Amino acid sequence: MLRALAAIWLIWGLNWVVMKTANTYFPPILFVTWRFSSGALILLAVAYMKKIPLPDAKFLPWIIITGILQLTLNNVAAQVGMQTISAGMACVLNYTAPLWTAIIAHFVLNERLTRRKVFGIFLAIVGLYILMGVQGVDDLSAAFIIILGSACAAGAYVIVKLRLSKCDMVQVTTWQMVFGAATLIIYSSLFPQGEINWCLPAVLCVLYNGALASALAFFLMNYILTHIEASTASIATLVAPVIGVLGGVVFLGEPLTAYIILGMLLIFAGILIVVKKARKNS
Secondary structure, three states: OHHHHHHHHHHHHHHHHHHHHHOOOOOHHHHHHHHHHHHHHHHHHHHHHOOOOOOOOOOHHHHHHHHHHHHHHHHHHHHHHOOOOOHHHHHHHHOOHHHHHHHHHHHHOOOOOOHHHHHHHHHHHHHHHHHOOOOOOOOHHHHHHHHHHHHHHHHHHHHHHHHOOOOOHHHHHHHHHHHHHHHHHHHHHHOOOOOOOOOHHHHHHHHHHHHHHHHHHHHHHHHHHOOOOHHHHHHHOOHHHHHHHHHHHHHHOOOOOHHHHHHHHHHHHHHHHHHHHHHHHO
């Protein structure tokens, strides 16, 4: 479990820089289309080699819904939002998903939303805000779009936990991505999105997002959701932006400031509060 979480932290942590870079070469919706189309092809190949059958008909509606919510809407919202606001602010707003997950799970999964859990989530989000050094939002509509996308992801987390936890997770992730990609392909065909500037960095952005940030990371997230509380799994992803910032310090020579250290401490404190409470209730 810890290895799966660590892989998600590393892959998604570094991906915010990749996604922001991709907006230089791709119209945002086209990039998400290429991202999940390539991820779907990779997972279809894996499913074929492992001889994983098609999903049972009773699970198919939930797979389609979660694919559209978690993959299509959430990631399109983040990619579109980053056109007019910084990657740091987009990261903060997108990672409000643990709050929405905890609220939905309280009513749907009977994962009690205690004051302690709310405080832990709030503390972690404040830490994320400080960590990213965000000053404010210039485009409120873009901020709202990203928050709405994070709420869609939260709804998908709860549905996976409630309806799909007994399925093969390669099977679930494969067909989530197939239907998510198909939705994007249809939309992009009906409503032209503009031109792609194909070059080596553009190809690398697609490869990173298709193979790692999509095929592998979403499979690992679905696997984690079947083993721990949805709210706990969601807040655990807040380590990802910490990894992203530390990666900038280590690989790009960015400064390690007191604000970054404070933000990391608050994030880890918030996660610890939620996880400890979850263990006590289990």
